[in-house]
Amino acid sequence: MAAKITVYQALNKNAKKLHEDWLTQQMQDEGLREDLISNEELRLESEEFLKTFLAAIKDDLLEDSNSSNFDKLNEMLAGISINRARHGFSPRETGYYIFSLKQAIFKTLEKEITDLKKLYTEILRVNKLIDSLATVTFETFIRGREEVIIRQTNEISDISTPVIQVWDNILALPIIGTLDSSRTQVVMESLLMKIVETESTIAILDISGVPAVDSLVAQHLIKTVSATRLMGAECIISGIRPEIAQTIVHLGIDLSGINTKASLSHALRFAFQTLRLEVRKKTDKTAS
Amino acid sequence: MEKIPILKMGDFLLVTVQIDLYDRLALNLEADLVNMINKHQAKGVLIDISAVNIVDSFMGRILSNIAQMSKILDALTVVVGMQPAVAITLIELGLPMTGVRTALNVEKGMELLKRNRILDSEEEETTSTDEDDSAE
Numbered sequence: 001m002a003a004k005i006t007v008y009q010a011l012n013k014n015a016k017k018l019h020e021d022w023l024t025q026q027m028q029d030e031g032l033r034e035d036l037i038s039n040e041e042l043r044l045e046s047e048e049f050l051k052t053f054l055a056a057i058k059d060d061l062l063e064d065s066n067s068s069n070f071d072k073l074n075e076m077l078a079g080i081s082i083n084r085a086r087h088g089f090s091p092r093e094t095g096y097y098i099f100s101l102k103q104a105i106f107k108t109l110e111k112e113i114t115d116l117k118k119l120y121t122e123i124l125r126v127n128k129l130i131d132s133l134a135t136v137t138f139e140t141f142i143r144g145r146e147e148v149i150i151r152q153t154n155e156i157s158d159i160s161t162p163v164i165q166v167w168d169n170i171l172a173l174p175i176i177g178t179l180d181s182s183r184t185q186v187v188m189e190s191l192l193m194k195i196v197e198t199e200s201t202i203a204i205l206d207i208s209g210v211p212a213v214d215s216l217v218a219q220h221l222i223k224t225v226s227a228t229r230l231m232g233a234e235c236i237i238s239g240i241r242p243e244i245a246q247t248i249v250h251l252g253i254d255l256s257g258i259n260t261k262a263s264l265s266h267a268l269r270f271a272f273q274t275l276r277l278e279v280r281k282k283t284d285k286t287a288s
Numbered sequence: 289m290e291k292i293p294i295l296k297m298g299d300f301l302l303v304t305v306q307i308d309l310y311d312r313l314a315l316n317l318e319a320d321l322v323n324m325i326n327k328h329q330a331k332g333v334l335i336d337i338s339a340v341n342i343v344d345s346f347m348g349r350i351l352s353n354i355a356q357m358s359k360i361l362d363a364l365t366v367v368v369g370m371q372p373a374v375a376i377t378l379i380e381l382g383l384p385m386t387g388v389r390t391a392l393n394v395e396k397g398m399e400l401l402k403r404n405r406i407l408d409s410e411e412e413e414t415t416s417t418d419e420d421d422s423a424e
Contacts, residue, residue, distance in 0.1 A: 185376075192372030199392055226384040230375040232368060232391035257386075 007122050008057050010112035011105065018108050019050055025100035029093075036087050045080065052076050053101075057129075077133060078140040085144025094141050095134060102130045161187045163194040170271045171200045172264065176209035184220035188227055195233050202274060203228050204267040208239030218253040225258050234259070234274065238267035292317050294324050300332040300401055301325065301363075302394075308342045314350040321354060325361045331408070332401035333358050336394055338369030348383035355388040364389060364404050368397035 056073040084094045105126055113119040166172045173191055228235040236259040261267040295302040301324055355365040368391045391397035
């Protein structure tokens with residue numbers, strides 16, 4: 001009788017014990033982050049997962065983890081690992097969650113199945129199943145982390161392109177970091193919107209924070225300048241470092257149609273001249 | 289048949305494009321405008337495209353064509369009020385429209401035309417005085 005017991009029956013019979021074993025396994029891991037997840041939460045999460053797990057293996061079809069029986073389980077596992085990825089768990093911690101279940105299951109099976117040969121085959125089957133679950137875990141964990149990275153990249157590109165109004169009708173746009181096409185798009189759009197908003201006639205593009213200029217970046221710069229011109233504003237490029245000037249000439253990029261100035265202050269001075277403004281030191285009348 | 293009105297303001301012509309330009313309309317505008325420049329001996333053309341949201345390469349070409357034609361007829365073309373999205377589209381299409389003067393709004397465009405007119409007349413004066421000098 002005992003020899004004919006299925007994995008499901010064995011596990012279901014000892015569900016409580018299995019849960020406890022699993023939790024003990026998880027707690028034993030020194031990497032357990034009690035600061036990120038409380039014991040109570042972990043207990044509830046594990047209980048829920050175990051219930052779904054048992055429901056999934058009810059028909060004793062352990063081999064095919066893609067079958068519809070496992071849909072709910074995979075979904076839940078994905079939810080757990082994405083959640084963990086977002087909360088900053090390490091891959092090891094997330095992986096251990098599922099691998100520790102393996103230990104707990106083996107322990108239960110060892111007790112329930114006395115026939116060694118049967119035990120061996122069943123353990124192999126369970127092993128395979130849990131491995132495939134672990135794959136799901138890692139896949140979704142990494143996807144979760146990638147989402148975080150993409151969000152941060154977007155945030156960086158949003159905050160790193162401020163358009164500043166330095167004077168009436170003069171805008172400055174310090175560009176920091178590499179200009180790629182998606183960033184150029186953001187830069188161009190925000191600059192043009194700001195030109196419309198402030199009715200500015202001069203825009204200063206300061207590229208002292210751009211680490212390197214290749215022909216693509218130069219192309220993007222030229223595009224931005226041309227778009228500004230189409231809007232009816234003049235564009236000055238400032239902050240070109242000597243190395244960048246060298247690269248530009250070596251690459252054979254023609255910037256002759258574009259106003260370039262050495263520094264932001266020179267560009268500002270040029271802008272004042274164009275707008276017929278004058279900045280003068282205040283003369284002290286009492287001194288004379 | 290829709291038609292884009294061309295208004296005369298002193299020496300200048302004012303064109304306000306209120307609808308999206310389709311090909312036929314743009315071609316008619318080109319022909320009408322050239323005729324009007326000739327008829328009124330206009331010195332400047334101001335095209336306001338602030339209401340235009342969609343452009344294609346054809347429209348970009350028509351605008352540069354108009355600018356070149358009026359240049360031949362001794363009138364300066366200023367395109368004003370281009371939407372940022374339109375500007376980006378034209379650049380991405382590879383039409384930087386180098387021959388076309390631009391301004392942010394009608395007011396600034398008018399200023400540009402007037403300033404250009406004053407420069408022109410000053411030049412005329414200096415050349416005429418030069419001729420006087422040489423005559424003496």
